[in-house]
Amino acid sequence: MLSFILRRLLIIIPMALLVITLTWGLIRLAPGTFYDTDKKLPPAIKANIEKKYGLDKPWYDQYGLMMLHIVQLDFGDSLKYQGQTVNEIIGRHLPYSATIGILAYLLALVIGLTTGIIAALRQNSLWDYGSMAVAMLGLSVPNFVFGPILVLFFALGVYIFPPARWGGFSSIVLPVITLSAIYAAYIARLTRAGMLEVMRSDYIRTARAKGLDEKTVLLRHAIRGGIIPVISFTGPALAGLLAGTVVVERVFAIPGLGNIFIQSVLNRDEPLTLGIVAFLSILIMFFNLAVDISYGFLDPRIRYE
C-alpha cells in the first residue's frame, strides 16, 4: 500500500511537467501575442518587447528557461497584470473559488447521497420517479440559466440573499446552490444505480442471512459498496468545478480563479495560464490518488500491491 502511494506520488511530477509542456505548446500554436494592439507596433518597439521577454531567443531556449523556473515553482510575473507574480494572483483568487467549490460539492454530496439512497430503497415508488426526474432536470438546465433564475426569485423578488458580490455567509448561498445543482443531480443518479447494483449482490444476501437487521445491512454494508461510483466521480467533478465556477463567478460577480483563467487564455498571458494549469492538474492528480486509496477502505475486495 505504502509503495503504491509513493509510486503514484512520484509519477505526479513528470506527469505535471508533461501537462505544462503540452499547454505551452498549445499556447504557442495559437496566433497572436500578449502585446498585440489594434495598431501595428513599430518594429523597434516590437523588437524591444521581444528582447525584454526573451522572445527573440530560439524556442528551445525559451522552453528550457521556462521549465528551469517552473521546477523551482517560480511561474514568473503575469504579462497582463504588471508587477504581480503568478503565485500572488493564484493565492489571492483561489480562496474564493475554493470556498464556493468545496461548499458546493459538500452540499451536492448531502443532497445527492440522501436522494439516491432513498430512491434506491423505494425503487419504482413515486419518490423514486419524482426525484430522478428532478435530477434529470438538473442535468438539462445550463447553470447560467439556473443562477439568474435563483437571483430573480430570492434576491430581486423576495430579498433574502444579495444578488451578487462577495461578503458574509448570505452572499455565498445562491452561488453555492447554483454550482451544486448539476453535481447533486449526477451524484443522486450514480448513488441510486450503485445502491441497486450492490443490494442484489451476494454479500448483502449473506449479511441478511446472518440475521442482521435491515438498518445495519444498509448502513454498514450496502452504502460502502454503493457509493464507489460517487467516489470515482469526484476526480472529474473537481476538474469540472473550474469550468463551472466561471459561470457562477460571472453571474454573482465573485473574484475567483475561473474567470482569471479564461481571461489569461484570451489575453495570451502565458505565465498565468501555465501557472493555473499546473496548479489545477497537480490538484486533480492528487485527488485521483486520494480516490484510488479510498477504494481500498470502502471495498475490502480491492487491494493494491
Added chain:
Amino acid sequence: MAENVDIVEGSSLWGDAWKRLLKNKLAVFGLVVLAIMLLLVVLGPILIFWATGYTADGIPENGDLIKSFPPSLTHPMGTDEAGRDMLARVLQGGRISLMVGIISTFVSLIVGVSYGAIAGYLGGKIDNLMMRIVDMIYAIPYILIVIVLLSVFGGQNTPRWVQFLSEKFGGAGNQGLSQIFLLFFALGLVSWLTMARVVRGQVLSLKNQEFILAAKATGVSTFGIIFRHLVPNTLGPVIVYATLTVPSVMLTEAFLSYLGLGVQAPFASWGSLASDGVKNIAIFPWQLIFPGVTMALTLFSLNFLGDGLRDALDPQTRKF
C-alpha cells in the same frame, strides 16, 4: 416440400433491445419529443417564412417595431430587442444546437472509437502510452484546447474542408457559418476521451475470445481485426455513450456561447439565445423562457433516451 416448413424467427440482439426500449415509457417519450423537435427545426423556419415572412435574422423595416414585444398572436414567443421574431430564432437556433450535438458527437465517436480500439487491441507498452496521453489531455482544461483550436484554425486559416462543409449546409461565402462549423469540430475533439476509455475496456474483454483467434488464423490484417471484428462488437456501449455525449456537448456549446466564444449574432443557437435572454431576465423574461425551455426539454429527452438505451442494450444490467 421446403415451402411448407415454418421458419422460426430467431430473436436478434437489436430486435430484443428495440422491444425493451419500447417498453420504457420515459425513453419512448424522449424519442417522440426528439422526433417532433427534429421535424420542427428542419421544417419550421421554412413554414414560418412562407406563412408570415419572418426570418431568424430579419429585422423589421418599420422603426417602431424594433423593440422587444411580449408574446402575442403575431409573435407567439415575442420578439427580441431588434424586433426579430423569437419563434423563428428559436427554430433556427435549434438547427445549430442539434447540429452541434450530432456533428460534434460524430467527431468524438470517430476519434474515440478508433483510439480506444487501437490502444486496447495492441495492448502492452503502446496501450499504456496511449492511455497516459488520454490522462494528460484530461488534466488540461478543455476550454484552453477549444480556444486554441478556434484561434489557430479560425478566420483566414479555416481548413478548406470546413469551409466546404459549411457551404454545403448553409450556402457559399459565409465566413460566420464556417466559424460555427469549426466550433462543432473543436467540441468533438475535446469530448472523445471518455469514449476512448469505454471502447478500450470493451476491446480488452473481447480480444481474447475465439472469434478473434479465428480471424487471426485466417490471416485477417490487424486493421481488419480492429475495425471489422472488434469495433462492431463494441457498438452497444458506444451507442449508449454517444447518446449521452449529445446533451453534454450541447451544454458545452451553451457555456461557450455564454462566455462569448461560441455562436455569435446574427447566428443563434439555443445556448446563445438563452445567454442573451439571461441579460434581460427581469425585463423581457420571454427572451429566456422560450429558448431555455426548448433546450431543457430536448436535453431532458436525450438523457431519458440515453438511459433507456443503456437498459435496453445491456441485458446484464436488467431494468432496475
